[in-house]
Amino acid sequence: MGPTLYRKKGPLIVFLLPAFLFLILFLYYPFLQNIWNSFSHITGLGTPAQGLNQPWYGNYVTLFTDPKLRTALGNTVLLTLCTVVFQVGIALILALLVDSIHVGAQLFRTLYFFPIVISATALGLMFNLIFLFNGGMLNQLLSNLGLISQNIDWKDTDHFLFTMFAPVMWQYVGFYFVILVTGLNNISQDLYEAAALDGCTGFSQVRYVTLPLLRNVLCTCLVLAITGALKVFDLPWVMFGAGMPQDQGWLTGTYMYDQTFNRGNVDYGSTIAILIVVLGVLFSNIANRVFKPRDYI
Amino acid sequence: MKKKKLLALALTAALVSGILAGCGNDNKPSNSGGQSASNVELTVVTSYGGDDGNRKNYENAVKSYEDATGNKILDASDSSNEEWKAKVLTDFQTGTEPDVLFFFTNADAEPFVQAGKVVDIATIRAAYPDYADNMRDSMLASAVDGKNYAVPSSGFWENMFVNTKVLADCGVAVPGPDYTWDQFLKDCEAIKAKGYSPIACSLFEVPHYWFEFAVMNNGTLENHLDIPASADDAAGQKWVAALNDIKDLYEKGYFPVNTLTATDAETVQLFADGEAAFLIDGSWKVNHFVDNYGDQLDNYAIAYVPAKGQRKASEAIGGISMGYFITKKAWDDPAKQAAAVEFVKHMTSDEVMSTFVTTEVTALKNGASPAGLNALQQAAADANANITGVVGAVQDTVSSECKADLFANVQNVVTGKMSAEEAVNSAIAQN
Numbered sequence: 001m002g003p004t005l006y007r008k009k010g011p012l013i014v015f016l017l018p019a020f021l022f023l024i025l026f027l028y029y030p031f032l033q034n035i036w037n038s039f040s041h042i043t044g045l046g047t048p049a050q051g052l053n054q055p056w057y058g059n060y061v062t063l064f065t066d067p068k069l070r071t072a073l074g075n076t077v078l079l080t081l082c083t084v085v086f087q088v089g090i091a092l093i094l095a096l097l098v099d100s101i102h103v104g105a106q107l108f109r110t111l112y113f114f115p116i117v118i119s120a121t122a123l124g125l126m127f128n129l130i131f132l133f134n135g136g137m138l139n140q141l142l143s144n145l146g147l148i149s150q151n152i153d154w155k156d157t158d159h160f161l162f163t164m165f166a167p168v169m170w171q172y173v174g175f176y177f178v179i180l181v182t183g184l185n186n187i188s189q190d191l192y193e194a195a196a197l198d199g200c201t202g203f204s205q206v207r208y209v210t211l212p213l214l215r216n217v218l219c220t221c222l223v224l225a226i227t228g229a230l231k232v233f234d235l236p237w238v239m240f241g242a243g244m245p246q247d248q249g250w251l252t253g254t255y256m257y258d259q260t261f262n263r264g265n266v267d268y269g270s271t272i273a274i275l276i277v278v279l280g281v282l283f284s285n286i287a288n289r290v291f292k293p294r295d296y297i
Numbered sequence: 298m299k300k301k302k303l304l305a306l307a308l309t310a311a312l313v314s315g316i317l318a319g320c321g322n323d324n325k326p327s328n329s330g331g332q333s334a335s336n337v338e339l340t341v342v343t344s345y346g347g348d349d350g351n352r353k354n355y356e357n358a359v360k361s362y363e364d365a366t367g368n369k370i371l372d373a374s375d376s377s378n379e380e381w382k383a384k385v386l387t388d389f390q391t392g393t394e395p396d397v398l399f400f401f402t403n404a405d406a407e408p409f410v411q412a413g414k415v416v417d418i419a420t421i422r423a424a425y426p427d428y429a430d431n432m433r434d435s436m437l438a439s440a441v442d443g444k445n446y447a448v449p450s451s452g453f454w455e456n457m458f459v460n461t462k463v464l465a466d467c468g469v470a471v472p473g474p475d476y477t478w479d480q481f482l483k484d485c486e487a488i489k490a491k492g493y494s495p496i497a498c499s500l501f502e503v504p505h506y507w508f509e510f511a512v513m514n515n516g517t518l519e520n521h522l523d524i525p526a527s528a529d530d531a532a533g534q535k536w537v538a539a540l541n542d543i544k545d546l547y548e549k550g551y552f553p554v555n556t557l558t559a560t561d562a563e564t565v566q567l568f569a570d571g572e573a574a575f576l577i578d579g580s581w582k583v584n585h586f587v588d589n590y591g592d593q594l595d596n597y598a599i600a601y602v603p604a605k606g607q608r609k610a611s612e613a614i615g616g617i618s619m620g621y622f623i624t625k626k627a628w629d630d631p632a633k634q635a636a637a638v639e640f641v642k643h644m645t646s647d648e649v650m651s652t653f654v655t656t657e658v659t660a661l662k663n664g665a666s667p668a669g670l671n672a673l674q675q676a677a678a679d680a681n682a683n684i685t686g687v688v689g690a691v692q693d694t695v696s697s698e699c700k701a702d703l704f705a706n707v708q709n710v711v712t713g714k715m716s717a718e719e720a721v722n723s724a725i726a727q728n
Contacts, residue, residue: 043698044408045390133555134567155558241380244501245558246708262383263727264698 031277037270044264059271068243069272072250076230079165079251080283083229086169088221091176096206098177099184109181112174120171124238127167131155131239157245164236164249171235172228176221183217184210219291226287230280233257252276337368337636339627342385343399344619347376348562350584354652362643368636374399378502378561379701386697389414396627396637399644402438402447402620403693410440415622417444425638431647436660438620447620448645452658454615454687455506456680457603458576458586460568462596467491467574472600474611474683478514481603485551488574495551497564497573504543504707505700506577509614509690510602511539517607521688524695524728528721540710540717547711557708569593577602580657583673594672599680612686617660618693621645656681699728 039056040049053059063069098108115123130137131154142148154163187210195201195209211218233253240249242258250258252272260269345355359370373395375381382405388394389409398415400406409415418437421428429437429448437445459471469484485495498507513521515538525533546552553564553573568576569590576582586597601610621644627637643649647663655674670678692700703724709715715723 045387047390047408132563133559134563134572151554153555153558156555160558241501242705246712246714247705261387262380262701264383264386 034270034273037267038274040267042266042270045260045266047266049267053267059268062268063271063275068247068250068255069252069275071243071248072252072255075161075164075250076232076252076279078161079168079232080226080229082165082169083172083225084222086165087172088176088218088225090169091173091180091221092218094173094177095180095184096210098181109178112177114174115171116175120234121238123167123171124235127163127235128239131163155240155245155249157248160240160245160249164240167239168229168232168235172225176225179221180214180217183214187213222291223284223287227280227284230276230283252279337633338371339368339397339633339636339640340371340373340395341397341399341640342388342395343372343374344377344381345399346372346374348585348589349374349376350581350586350588351653353588354584358644358649358652361649362640365643366636366639368640370640379697379704382697383701394624394626396624396630396633397640398622398624399450399619400447400622401618401693402440402449403618403689404695405693405697406446406622407441409622410442410446414625415446416625416628417446418448419444421623421628421638424634428638428642429645431662432645432660433662436617438617447622448641449617449620449660450645451650451654452615452617452660453580453619454613454657454677454681454684455509455577455579455690456613456677457600458568458578458582459598459600460571460574460576460596461598462571463488463493463574467493469574471598472603472610474601474609474685476601476603476610478603478605482549484574485546485549489550494553494567494573495575496546496553497568497576498552498556499559499561499564500543500547500552500556500707500711501558501560503561504704505690505692506579507543507546508539508704508707509692510577511542512536512691513608513612513614513688514542514603514605515539518612518686518688522691522694524691525721525725527725528718533718533721533725536721537717540707540720543707544711544713544717557712569597571596580655580677583655583677586673587671597673597676599673599677601680601683609685611683612688613684614690615658615684615687616689617658618689695724695728699724702727 037049038059039052041051041053042049055061094108094112098105098112101108133139133151133153133155136151136154138154139148139151142152152159154160191209191213192205195205200208231253232251236249236251237254237257240254242262243250243254252275256269256272256276259265259272341359343355345351349355355374359372362368363370375384382401385394385398385400386405386408389412394409394414406415417440418429432448434445436449438447438449440446457472461471464471464484467484467488467490469487472481472484488495496507498504500507512535515535516523516532520532520535523532523535525531525536527533528537547556553559553567556564564573565576565578565582565585567573569586583599586594590597602613604610604612621641623637623641627633647661650659650661655670656677692703695703703720706715706720706723710717710720
């Protein structure tokens with residue numbers, strides 16, 4: 001019975017069709033329409049295009065001359081790099097630490113994963129209170145410890161990158177932590193015992209046993225983190241809104257949203273969306289090549 | 298095997314129909330859904346959301362409507378700002394507009410009025426003759442096509458709130474109707490020297506209050522509503538001078554340290570908590586202070602925005618700029634039409650309007666009858682009694698895109714990243 005089901009491709013195709021139709025309707029058709037929109041002149045969502053842009057490739061020229069987009073791209077690339085170093089890095093350290101304890105491991109798993117289940121909007125509001133200028137938790141803490149005499153504006157041009165990136169890092173550390181802990185659990189204890197017999201313990205064990213065996217999981221985490229960073233929108237938008245401070249806080253996602261929904265510049269927003277997709281494909285390809293999983297492990 | 302095929306086909310058909318059902322947009326009356334005339338759900342969007350001073354009054358009015366009719370109001374109100382306006386317009390463009398909308402009646406409404414997405418009052422009166430019959434028709438806002446669409450709510454005024462406690466501590470007198478710009482600068486210096494923020498304002502989020510009066514200060518009441526064609530013409534020069542006045546205040550350090558990163562709520566709290574002296578805001582803010590700082594109302598007063606040039610400090614921004622629209626979608630739905638009409642009639646009735654009004658003008662034929670005024674409301678009434686001229690906001694006569702661009706660039710002007718001329722030209726290009 002089983003084998004015949006797979007020999008006949010008909011039922012499989014029937015089952016694949018709905019998902020395929022769904023993707024065509026809600027992903028590929030809008031994407032193609034979005035490409036067309038980027039050449040058109042559209043002044044509002046849902047309003048018909050008023051012909052093609054003059055010149056039709058005008059928005060793509062603007063991409064190269066728009067200083068705010070340059071800022072957005074710079075910030076997004078920086079966020080991606082920070083994601084690799086801090087999100088996955090901290091998750092790895094936490095996973096290694098939790099894996100080496102026996103009591104309370106489940107508690108730590110739950111605690112570190114918890115931020116994932118909270119909505120980004122709620123997190124944004126919470127961090128807004130933490131970083132508030134007057135009466136914010138952080139300023140109060142630093143002031144009470146005698147470390148500052150005047151409140152720090154955590155969203156000004158000197159501090160906004162930290163204020164924007166820290167909550168994003170914090171939010172997703174738990175996600176990669178859980179993946180890495182699961183990967184660590186799959187490493188056989190026999191290997192650790194054999195390594196210990198050979199005198200390989202502590203940090204050496206991590207360096208020569210754990211990390212090589214965790215490589216594929218780590219690579220998956222890195223690819224997910226890089227592509228995820230390109231799509232970050234909600235938390236920075238709640239905390240910083242439109243480009244705060246002084247148009248230096250744009251990300252590609254927030255800039256696209258602002259152009260499309262607040263400025264009514266739908267065609268340019270579509271162009272930025274295409275840029276985001278191109279960057280996503282490019283970055284994920286590079287990440288896939290650099291962190292290519294190995295079959296021999 | 299046949300059974301399995303049938304099962305597979307049935308599952309697939311269910312999945313496909315489920316997906317396609319989600320894509321459908323049935324505009325037919327929803328009576329079949331079990332809703333009766335007395336059990337209608339209306340989606341309503343207003344600006345009485347967030348920390349709006351009339352939020353409680355709005356909730357009470359909605360509840361009394363629900364109790365009286367058995368209908369249910371699905372409220373999607375929010376605070377009014379440029380983002381909210383953009384969202385409302387987007388809802389119309391994407392076909393997800395509410396049944397009843399409380400919105401601006403000026404240029405902001407043009408996109409959905411021109412698209413025929415709202416119903417004019419004459420059409421409604423043809424079926425419901427008593428619709429808005431308690432309003433003075435001469436005060437109904439006219440759209441570009443000359444028709445009236447919105448039933449006006451209470452009007453508004455914008456003026457300067459002052460924290461009298463801060464002023465007293467700094468030895469500064471509460472500004473009178475003859476308050477001058479030069480005196481204002483001296484007062485700001487004295488207030489700053491005492492360690493307070495002279496002006497509570499988020500230049501990031503709500504620079505428009507100061508922009509509006511700064512434009513008035515560089516022109517006259519008569520030419521206040523002139524729209525520039527560029528930064529070089531007379532109206533453009535007014536706008537440029539206005540932006541430069543704001544820049545001057547910023548450079549002198551009269552705004553809060555974090556004015557470029559703070560929200561409106563943060564700077565209003567700064568004022569309310571006695572850490573800032575002056576706040577330009579609107580009539581809607583009076584109830585915000587009443588609701589949230591009821592025990593400190595004696596610390597606040599409504600004074601006058603300092604004047605320079607030909608303007609007098611007793612001239613202010615005001616008018617009736619918002620009203621209730623019934624959307625075409627609700628009008629064409631037999632199950633919702635009567636409910637929507639009843640809702641607007643209820644919200645704009647003399648009784649309900651009187652709960653919203655304290656010192657604002659209305660279009661009611663009989664006028665509103667607000668209950669006893671508290672200290673701050675009385676201060677507003679006293680200040681309004683001395684007002685010698687009122688004009689609408691010039692920002693209400695330009696497109697949303699123009700406004701968004703202009704106000705987003707205020708921060709760049711005050712920090713010197715962009716000249717005032719560049720900011721005006723950039724905004725006008727969007728109009």
